[in-house]
Amino acid sequence: MKRLVVLGGGESGVGTAILAKQKGYEVFVSDKNEILNKYKKVLLHNKINFEEKNHTENEILNADVVMKSPGIPDTVPLVVKLKQKGVKVISEIEFASQFTKATIVGITGSNGKTTTTLLTHHILQKAGLNVGVAGNIGNSFAQQVAEKSYEKYVLELSSFQLDGIESFNSHIAILTNITPDHLDRYNYEFKNYINSKFRITKNQTSEDYLIYDADDKTINNWLKENKTEAKLVPFSLEKELKYGAYIKENNIIINLNKDEFNMPTSALSVKGKHNIKNAMAATMAAQLLKVRKQTIKESLEDFEGAEHRLENVSKIKDVEYINDSKATNVNATFYALECMDKQTVWIVGGVDKGNDYNDLLPLVREKVKAIVCLGLDNEKIKNTFGNVVDIIVETAGAEEAVKVSYKLATKGDAVLLSPACASFDLFENYEDRGRQFKKAVRNL
Known part of the structure; x- marks a missing residue:
């Protein structure tokens, strides 16, 4: 029986523990802080062993695989020890993805990822697809894989979650933008953070798509210097594109596979230039999943936006x-x-x-x-x-x-x-x- 140790008893940790137990792993959850009551109840109900306010090293170092919560840096001594011992340390996203055949739309970026994730999910749901939303929002991806049978997922992915992936792949990846953020976790080196974000495309093949902001210098520079197998799908507010999404006379125009999509920016329910970009990205993801144009337009008009975002x-x-x-x-x-x-x-x-x-x-x-x-x-x-x-x-x-x-x-x-x-x-x-x-x- 394989032993999985979960570091961190929050949303992603408890979700991973539930899925791992279901898949026949011996599971142990360890949190150096107190575990919130709502999560403790779930662990007890599922008869999962856990400890709080402490990390007992000999209970952890004997793991076959460790899932660490995104909030725990790689530099923590315990994580360093695990890696020196050759124990695989992965993220919840990596662990859960091996147990689902669902098509994944993965969304990352410094800003706009929550709005783009919720908007993409809103369009796909309105189109009648069997779709879940997870990652950085809502119930954990792992728990949904354990308990639901979604055919598609829209996942909001932070750089920390992407740091812990090995074979995870999004059929459609969206990179909204890259600006300096979380530099305290990346040795104050912007390039480390950039490389982290681009891990979203590392396992993509020529059958997959990378939707990205073609106005973002950081993204363009990376694409010039590095290779991805994915088909590139750009969006821009600054230039007309033969393939992808752009603005002309206050209209969003999208050319994908000889199929033009056209919509006035004034009809969008969320305002601001950045939201035009978020809408372009979500629309192209929906089009690649064969959603009808009429459904997309209606969804963009009645989307309510994310809480705590303007x-x-x-x-x-x-x-x-x-x-x-x-x-x-x-x-x-x-x-x-x-x-x-x-x-x-x-x-x-x-x-x-x-x-x-x-x-x-x-x-x-x-x-x-x-x-x-x-x-x-x-x-x-x-x-x-x-x-x-x-x-x-x-x-x-x-x-x-x-x-x-x-x-x-x-x-x-x-x-x-x-x-x-x-x-x-x-x-x-x-x-x-x-x-x-x-x-x-x-x-x-």
Whole structure:
């Protein structure tokens, strides 16, 4: 009997444990922190051995294979020891993929991947396909492989999940963009992070497709210097393409397999240039899976967007409150500020992953009337924007940040939570940060 050790008792860990037990593995789950009650119940119910607040090395080093949660870096001493011993350390995505024959649409990128994943799933579901959504969102891929019988999956894949793959493959891979992010996990080397993202295409064959942003210099440079077997399917806002998706006179035009798709950008339910790109990518994935054009158009018109991504929360005294808590890096916040058409009180800050805020200066100069800091260390924000914005206030939580913003905003303004940082100093995660912000707005 093969022994699988799962490091991390969260969503991906518990899902993997369930699938492994079903497939006849001896399973042990180990988490150095406390395991959340909802996951503990599942482990007990499935009679899966686990430990918490500790890693017992001799229970772990004897594994045949180890699944580590995406949040655990490769540099952790225990992981280093496992690799030195020659034990395979893989991600949930890798483990689960060997037990399903489903067609996979895999989506990665620094920004836009959640929206593109949800939008692709929405189109395929509307087309009546038997399709699941997993990866970085919803119930774990492994648990769905164990309990459901989907014929297709749309998976949102982070670089950390891709770091742990060996034979996993997406029939259709989407790469939305690459900008510096998570550099703290990649020795502050951008190229390490880039290579991580491109692992999505490493097992693709000439039967598979790589949909990518042809306006992204980083992606283009990698494709010039490296080879993928996949058929390249580009999208662009800057140039006309013979094959792929582009914009002409405010229309999205897509040429795939001699079949032209045409739709005005004004009909899209989600706004902003970045969402035109997300829509192009999702549309081409759906077309490659033979979804009818009419179904795609209807889906793009009635899609509701992702929670915590430029989400309109409320309008109070003629001031719009917008929750963009999912903006955990500078590029995501760039998109948010670009979409603002009013004077904005901007709530920013958290755990800085090596951010360079200079790219935001022109937008901040033009649109931001006040900055409200939401983090424990705000020096970099104050140093970058101190000369550009007259009012910079530091706050210690979502409730205080919202109250201060309410005082600073006047009729016709917007209050935008778009932190450009991770949330782990004051919140559990970006969802918790977004929910606390929304609650504070509703309590005004």
